[in-house]
Amino acid sequence: MDEKQLLMIPGxxxxxxxxxxxxxxxxxxxxxxxFKAVHAEVTExxxxxxxxxxxxxxxxxxGTGAMEAALVNTLSPGDKVLALSIGNFGNRWAKMAKxxxxxxxxxxxxxxxxxxxxxxxxKLSTDADKTIKAVxxxxxxxxxxxxxxxxxIAAAVHEHGAMLxxxxxxxxxxxxxxxxxxxxxxxxxGSQKAFMCPPGLSxxxxxxxxxxAAQVAKMPKFYFDILKAQEFAEKHETPWTPAIPQFYGxxxxxxLMLQEGLPAFQARHLRLRDAARAGATALGLRLLVDDPxxxxxxxxxxxxxxxxxxxxxxxxxxxxYGVVYATGQDALKASVxxxxxxxxxxxxxxxxxxxVLGNVLVELGFPCDPSAGIVAAQQTIxxxxxxxx
Amino acid sequence: MDEKQLLMIPGxxxxxxxxxxxxxxxxxxxxxxxFKAVHAEVTExxxxxxxxxxxxxxxxxxGTGAMEAALVNTLSPGDKVLALSIGNFGNRWAKMAKxxxxxxxxxxxxxxxxxxxxxxxxKLSTDADKTIKAVxxxxxxxxxxxxxxxxxIAAAVHEHGAMLxxxxxxxxxxxxxxxxxxxxxxxxxGSQKAFMCPPGLSxxxxxxxxxxAAQVAKMPKFYFDILKAQEFAEKHETPWTPAIPQFYGxxxxxxLMLQEGLPAFQARHLRLRDAARAGATALGLRLLVDDPxxxxxxxxxxxxxxxxxxxxxxxxxxxxYGVVYATGQDALKASVxxxxxxxxxxxxxxxxxxxVLGNVLVELGFPCDPSAGIVAAQQTIxxxxxxxx
Numbered sequence: 001m002d003e004k005q006l007l008m009i010p011g012x013x014x015x016x017x018x019x020x021x022x023x024x025x026x027x028x029x030x031x032x033x034x035f036k037a038v039h040a041e042v043t044e045x046x047x048x049x050x051x052x053x054x055x056x057x058x059x060x061x062x063g064t065g066a067m068e069a070a071l072v073n074t075l076s077p078g079d080k081v082l083a084l085s086i087g088n089f090g091n092r093w094a095k096m097a098k099x100x101x102x103x104x105x106x107x108x109x110x111x112x113x114x115x116x117x118x119x120x121x122x123k124l125s126t127d128a129d130k131t132i133k134a135v136x137x138x139x140x141x142x143x144x145x146x147x148x149x150x151x152x153i154a155a156a157v158h159e160h161g162a163m164l165x166x167x168x169x170x171x172x173x174x175x176x177x178x179x180x181x182x183x184x185x186x187x188x189x190g191s192q193k194a195f196m197c198p199p200g201l202s203x204x205x206x207x208x209x210x211x212x213a214a215q216v217a218k219m220p221k222f223y224f225d226i227l228k229a230q231e232f233a234e235k236h237e238t239p240w241t242p243a244i245p246q247f248y249g250x251x252x253x254x255x256l257m258l259q260e261g262l263p264a265f266q267a268r269h270l271r272l273r274d275a276a277r278a279g280a281t282a283l284g285l286r287l288l289v290d291d292p293x294x295x296x297x298x299x300x301x302x303x304x305x306x307x308x309x310x311x312x313x314x315x316x317x318x319x320x321y322g323v324v325y326a327t328g329q330d331a332l333k334a335s336v337x338x339x340x341x342x343x344x345x346x347x348x349x350x351x352x353x354x355x356v357l358g359n360v361l362v363e364l365g366f367p368c369d370p371s372a373g374i375v376a377a378q379q380t381i382x383x384x385x386x387x388x389x
Numbered sequence: 390m391d392e393k394q395l396l397m398i399p400g401x402x403x404x405x406x407x408x409x410x411x412x413x414x415x416x417x418x419x420x421x422x423x424f425k426a427v428h429a430e431v432t433e434x435x436x437x438x439x440x441x442x443x444x445x446x447x448x449x450x451x452g453t454g455a456m457e458a459a460l461v462n463t464l465s466p467g468d469k470v471l472a473l474s475i476g477n478f479g480n481r482w483a484k485m486a487k488x489x490x491x492x493x494x495x496x497x498x499x500x501x502x503x504x505x506x507x508x509x510x511x512k513l514s515t516d517a518d519k520t521i522k523a524v525x526x527x528x529x530x531x532x533x534x535x536x537x538x539x540x541x542i543a544a545a546v547h548e549h550g551a552m553l554x555x556x557x558x559x560x561x562x563x564x565x566x567x568x569x570x571x572x573x574x575x576x577x578x579g580s581q582k583a584f585m586c587p588p589g590l591s592x593x594x595x596x597x598x599x600x601x602a603a604q605v606a607k608m609p610k611f612y613f614d615i616l617k618a619q620e621f622a623e624k625h626e627t628p629w630t631p632a633i634p635q636f637y638g639x640x641x642x643x644x645l646m647l648q649e650g651l652p653a654f655q656a657r658h659l660r661l662r663d664a665a666r667a668g669a670t671a672l673g674l675r676l677l678v679d680d681p682x683x684x685x686x687x688x689x690x691x692x693x694x695x696x697x698x699x700x701x702x703x704x705x706x707x708x709x710y711g712v713v714y715a716t717g718q719d720a721l722k723a724s725v726x727x728x729x730x731x732x733x734x735x736x737x738x739x740x741x742x743x744x745v746l747g748n749v750l751v752e753l754g755f756p757c758d759p760s761a762g763i764v765a766a767q768q769t770i771x772x773x774x775x776x777x778x
Contacts, residue, residue, distance in 0.1 A: 005417065012416035012633060023412040023634050027401040027587055028394065029713050060451055060589060062629035065612045096611045192630060198416055200449060200589050200632035220609060222485045223454045240451035241581060243589030244401060245412045245634055324418050 001322065008353045009326040010142045010170055010299045011192040012199050013343035015249070019197055022252045023245035030244060036236035038247050043233065045254035046203055049262070050172065050187060052179040056205045057229040058250075060243045063169035063190035066202035067093055068100075069224040070165045070186040071136075074210055076218035077101025079133040082123060082162070084115045084153075088143035088329045093136050093167055100219045105132070111332060112301070114148050114294045117156060124160040134163040134185075140171030143329040145289055145296035145338065147175060154182040163210060169193060169202070173257060174269045174298045174342050185210040191246055194265075194298070196344040197253040200246035269297035271384040272341035272350050275377035276300040279354035280339075282376035283361060284368045288336055298342035301328065303335055305366045310337035312364055313357070321356040347381045390711065397742045398715040399531045399559050399688045400581040401588050402732035404638070408586055411641045412634035419633060425625035427636050432622065434643035435592055438651070439561065439576060441568040445594045446618040447639075449632045452558035452579035455591035456482055457489075458613035459554045459575040460525075463599055465607035466490025468522040471512060471551070473504045473542075477532035477718040482525050482556060489608045494521070500721060501677045501690070503537050506545060513549040523552040523574075529560030532718040534678055534685035534727065536564060543571040552599060558582060558591070562646060563658045563687045563731050574599040580635055583654075583687070585733040586642040589635035658686035660773040661730035661739050664766035665689040668743035669728075671765035672750060673757045677725055687731035690717065692724055694755045699726035701753055702746070710745040736770045 007014050028034045039058075046056045059065055075081065075097070083094035083106045094106045107123060109116055115137065124132065135157045140147050150166070157164045163185040168177060172187065174194035179187050185207045192199035206214070206226060214226050228239040257265055273295055277287055280302045288301035304310040310328055314337055317323040328336030339353055354377045358370030396403050417423045428447075435445045448454055464470065464486070472483035472495045483495045496512060498505055504526065513521065524546045529536050539555070546553045552574040557566060561576065563583035568576050574596045581588035595603070595615060603615050617628040646654055662684055666676055669691045677690035693699040699717055703726055706712040717725030728742055743766045747759030 002423075003415075005415070007416060007418065009418055011630060012419060015416055020413040020415065024409040026392070026394070026409065027396060027404055027581075029396065029398055030401060030588070031716070032707070032713065034391075060449070060632075061454070061612060062449055062631070064629040065450070068612045099611050100609045190630070192416075198632070198634050199419070199630040200634065220489045222488050223450060223457045224612075240453040241400060241579070241588040242451070243449075243587070243632055243635065245587050245589065245638075246632065249634075318421075324421065327420070 004322050006323045006349060006352055008339045008341065008345070009324055010338065010340040010342060011190065013192060013196065013340065014345060015196055015198060016256060016344055019249045019252045022248040023198065025248050027244060030241055031237060035244065038251050039236040042247060042250050042254060045258060048258060049254065050179045050205045051177070051181070052205050054180065054205060054207055055211060055230060055233070056203055057226060057233060058238065058242070059202050059204065059224065060200065060240065061202050062199060063188060063202045065224065066169065066188035066190065066204050067167055068096060069204050069226060070188055071097050071102070072100055072217065072219040072221040072224055073226040074163060074165065074186060074213040074217050075102055075133060078103060080105065080131045081134045081136055082107065082132050083136045084120060085109070086113065086115060086138060086144060086146055086148065087111055087141040089138050089141055089167060097136065111144050112146065112288045112290070114146050115153060117149065117152050120153065121156050124156060127160065130161055132160065132162045134165050136165050137167070139166050139168035139177060140175060140296050140298060142170040142299055143332065145299040145301040146294050147171065147296050150177060150182055154184065158183055163213060170298055170342070173262065174266060176266055179205050183207070191250055194343050195250060195253045196256060197246060197249045200243040201250060266297070267388065268346070269342060271347065271381060272345060273297040273300060274384060275347070275350045275380045276339050276341055278380040279373035279377035282372040283358055288332070299338050299340045301332065301336050301338045304337055308364050308366060309334065313337055313360055316360045316363060317356055323353055323356045351377055393711055395712045395738060395741060397728050397730065397734070398713055399727065399729040399731060400579065402581060402585065402729065403734060404585055404587055405645060405733055408638045408641045411637040412587065414637050416633060419630050420626060424633065427640050428625040431636060431639050431643060434647060437647060438643065439568045439594045440570070441594050443569065443594060443596055444600060444619060444622070445592055446615060446622060447627065447631070448591050448593065448613065449589065449629065450591050451588060452577060452591045454613065455558065455577035455579065455593050456556055457485060458593050458615060459577055460486050460491070461489055461606065461608040461610040461613055462615040463552060463554065463575060463602040463606050464491055464522060467492060469494065469520045470523045470525055471496065471521050472525045473509060474498070475502060475504060475527060475533060475535055475537065476500055476530040478530055478556060479527050486525065500533050501535065501679070503535050503683045504542060506538065506541050509542065510545050513545060516549065519550055521549065521551045523554050525554050526556070528555050528557035528566060529564060529685050529687060531559040531688055532721065534688045534690040535683050536560065536685050539566060539571055543573065547572055552602060559687055559731070562651065563655060565655055568594050572596070580639055583732050584639060584642045585645060586635060586638045589632040590639060655686070656777065657735070658731060660736065660770060661734060662686040662689060663773060664736070664739045664769045665728050665730055667769040668762035668766035671761040672747055677721070688727050688729045690721065690725050690727045693726055697753050697755060698723065702726055702749055705749045705752060706745055712742055712745045740766055
């Protein structure tokens with residue numbers, strides 16, 4: 001039954017049928033009244049999800065495109081940036097900044113940990129001349145499943161005065177983030193993550209300060225020119241022909257998200273995280289992230305048993321059970337697999353994913369009670385739901 | 390009946406239901422076996438349509454993104470390029486090249502005409518030191534509806550030795566273009582044009598010489614890095630999460646296109662052009678492009694009667710008849726409207742579009758026989774089909 005798959009990866013995520021079907025609507029003129037109405041609704045609802053009254057722009061690109069837009073519209077070649085990296089996506093952003101001519105100072109933190117605030121404060125305090133123009137940070141680092149302490153990071157960066165650019169591609173909406181209250185300057189997100197939509201669109205919120213920076217930023221850009229995006233957004237259009245199917249899908253995804261309500265939406269993700277962690281631990285597996293306080297509500301990285309490794313687990317789960325776990329990335333590729341739990345994933349999906357994991361482990365010769373994971377998850381979910389009720 | 394519209398614009402175009410429904414398929418892992426199979430088929434069929442055995446890369450971006458990718462992957466800041474402009478998209482590409490640091494020499498030709506070969510040859514012959522690295526040209530200029538004589542341009546450019554970068558976004562597949570035989574270095578195209586697909590993807594073909602240029606090109610890029618695209622294309626993946634719905638749609642669009650056969654597909658577009666020109670002329674309207682030999686098979690620009698202007702025509706056609714014509718662009722905005730006829734547009738659509746045009750003109754007070762256009766188109770179509778048979 002190849003058509004049926006349980007996608008437990010950090011995007012693309014499963015999508016509601018109503019979102020998928022919205023992608024099949026007939027085409028319309030992207031300069032006509034029907035598109036303007038969709039653009040207006042989508043923008044307004046994105047502002048609600050971002051918790052901002054500022055500009056949010058929709059790009060036809062992946063999250064990487066949004067991350068490029070964040071840099072090239074706020075910085076000039078030679079500008080100094082401080083990149084805080086806790087994993088693969090932090091490394092990618094730092095590399096990207098260098099490609100466009102920034103002078104990048106990078107602070108690396110051990111995989112599986114969050115940014116160390118003391119190091120950040122120290123680094124910023126030694127910059128007496130305020131030469132650091134911007135700080136780059138991941139809200140949720142997808143490669144390790146760690147959430148950074150954004151309020152504390154924002155406070156430290158604001159004290160210094162640099163702009164704060166946030167890659168929230170995999171975290172936004174699924175994890176509480178108040179763009180305006182934290183004074184975040186640019187916040188990136190993507191359709192195929194919490195939004196329960198297919199890939200194809202990404203989003204960038206720009207603060208007033210970031211829009212002012214865009215007026216003078218000299219890094220070259222054309223497709224990702226945010227001033228051009230703003231000019232067209234005022235008439236509810238995009239400068240270049242947009243991915244219209246995804247606009248229709250996003251319209252529906254946002255409606256569903258706001259109907260569930262952000263607090264319930266986020267509580268669901270916390271519950272899924274707790275269930276994943278409890279389940280994996282009960283199966284005798286070790287989690288990459290020790291500290292539950294920084295563990296991601298959208299993805300859980302798990303060490304495969306050393307004698308087995310992650311690949312056979314992923315392969316057997318896919319071919320025998322139709323369950324898709326994610327690989328580890330870079331340095332973690334040979335040791336870790338990840339269970340994504342974001343967007344249109346519910347408690348029942350998590351039970352299934354952990355039940356399959358138990359069976360797969362036993363079949364691969366790992367000594368464990370195959371039901372320990374699913375039972376632990378079941379109890380965790382029941383406790384969380386009953387505490388809510 | 391707001392849901393029903395006849396989209397006679399140069400993209401987004403109408404799409405077959407099978408293409409639209411392909412966009413509604415459940416999501417899959419973009420690093421998994423199912424996506425690889427789609428990527429492989431799509432790439433192979435794109436090569437057939439491009440008539441190339443070289444690399445064709447699929448980008449999640451509009452055609453403008455493909456045009457940016459063409460430049461930043463083949464050129465370095467300070468490189469001299471010769472931009473041949475016969476309209477809006479030529480101007481845009483020249484501007485883009487400047488933004489990324491190229492030294493742009495621009496040859497402008499009157500709106501409604503093609504590139505003048507003598508001027509191009511003269512310009513290239515004065516470049517004795519061969520400082521011109523690349524020539525930029527539109528295959529089909531969408532703003533005016535003119536097709537450039539690519540074989541002659543290619544011959545002139547090859548004699549000089551510069552790379553030839555071609556914006557074929559609106560023309561590829563609908564109009565005969567043999568990428569390999571003409572030795573074109575980069576050729577851009579987009580899903581929402583001839584391919585009968587919604588917007589969201591664009592394509593770039595890179596010759597061996599262009600791939601070699603990519604190894605040394607210093608214009609900054611990350612999202613549009615073609616070496617990264619090549620690295621991932623070898624395993625039938627994309628470097629960044631792709632617009633999966635459009636990949637499914639493109640798979641189907643390409644199947645339909647190759648099933649119809651490129652010669653029949655292109656003959657249809659020529660027939661639609663001839664019908665549009667005959668119809669508009671019979672209604673007493675003046676065409677922007679006098680010379681039928683350079684008139685575009687995919688879009689026809691028509692002067693609105695001066696006393697009426699293009700806006701009332703477009704508005705009445707849309708609100709009363711559900712037919713969407715395109716605006717003029719830039720200098721032609723106040724005088725011209727355009728009828729797009731590409732992709733999933735057939736003879737019957739063209740009859741409808743011209744019948745509505747006749748009615749609209751009469752209702753707006755233009756003295757004409759409202760049936761003259763539709764009848765002329767009908768005869769043109771019959772003649773063409775009977776000549777084929």
